[in-house]
Amino acid sequence: MLPQLTAEQVHAALPWPVLAAALEAAFMAPPVAPVRTAHALSPSDTLLFMPAWNDRAIGLKLVTVIPSAPRHGGHTVDASYLLLDRFTGAPRALMDGEALTVRRTAAASALAARALAVPQPQSLLVVGTGRLAPWMLRAYRALLPSLTRLQLWGRDAATTARLAQSLLDEGVPVSPAPSLPDAVASSQIVCCVTTATAPVVHGDWVRAGTHLDLVGGFTPGMREVDDAAVARARIVVDSLDSALREAGDLVQPLERGVITRASLVGDLGMVLRGEVIARRSDRDITLFKSVGHALEDLAAATVVFDQSIPAAP
Structure with a gap:
């Protein structure tokens, strides 16, 4: 029977340092x-296919974006990940794709910040309070221990305060930012x-x-920063092909x-390879600028499989 790994099992199998090392190897x-x-x-509804393969495994993430799903007891965005054996094509495991996605996305951003931010950064601002925001704070906190001042900003002050308090309760020392311009500047x-x-x-x-770490936008019509910010920056992406097609923060300017x-x-x-x-x-x-790369999913899924499925005798 095909093993089916839950969100809890996926998270448990991906400690931040282990995941970051696997992602770094995959990018290299x-x-x-x-x-x-x-x-x-x-x-209104979309189906996404994200495949990747190497000399060991084949992976395929299936993502549905169905805005009406909550009315039927589902989630607007849902995802599953199927891992197959590269030599036989046989399925090896089915995993919760949502857990895999949020964890690898956050770890990839922290990995990029280790390579691109100033050495030993001390201050982080996360803008947004959706499903990814707490994972970004957890990953940054774990992978950049020099960060001592964490702030969170969202359009709704009450939502921001609730999320900040829930993170404080689990040991992530974050505070709501009252002013977005001031928080960005500091x-x-x-x-x-x-x-x-x-x-x-x-x-x-x-x-x-x-x-600047831009994670949220994934279509040409989405923007998180203005042209002035982009024009001032030295830009690195997770995938050149994808970013030039999908990232509105780059496509539009x-x-x-x-x-x-x-x-x-x-x-x-x-x-990471020292080429630039x-x-x-x-x-x-x-x-x-990250738009999500299938290599990240495959790297994370392989770690989950190795940690969760007993090796054959």
């Missing part, structure tokens, strides 16, 4: 990971996890040396000539 020697494909099930890392279609963070708030293709320093793998230098000084503004 990436598997084959075609750009994801999207299929319209209806004018933070060395600014992480955006919103679904905004108009810029939330403005370039004239960003001080020299800041690292590229189309208007605010930046050029040369403004993109490279992808995270190139930075993103941060040249403590005054550079760096920007990491």
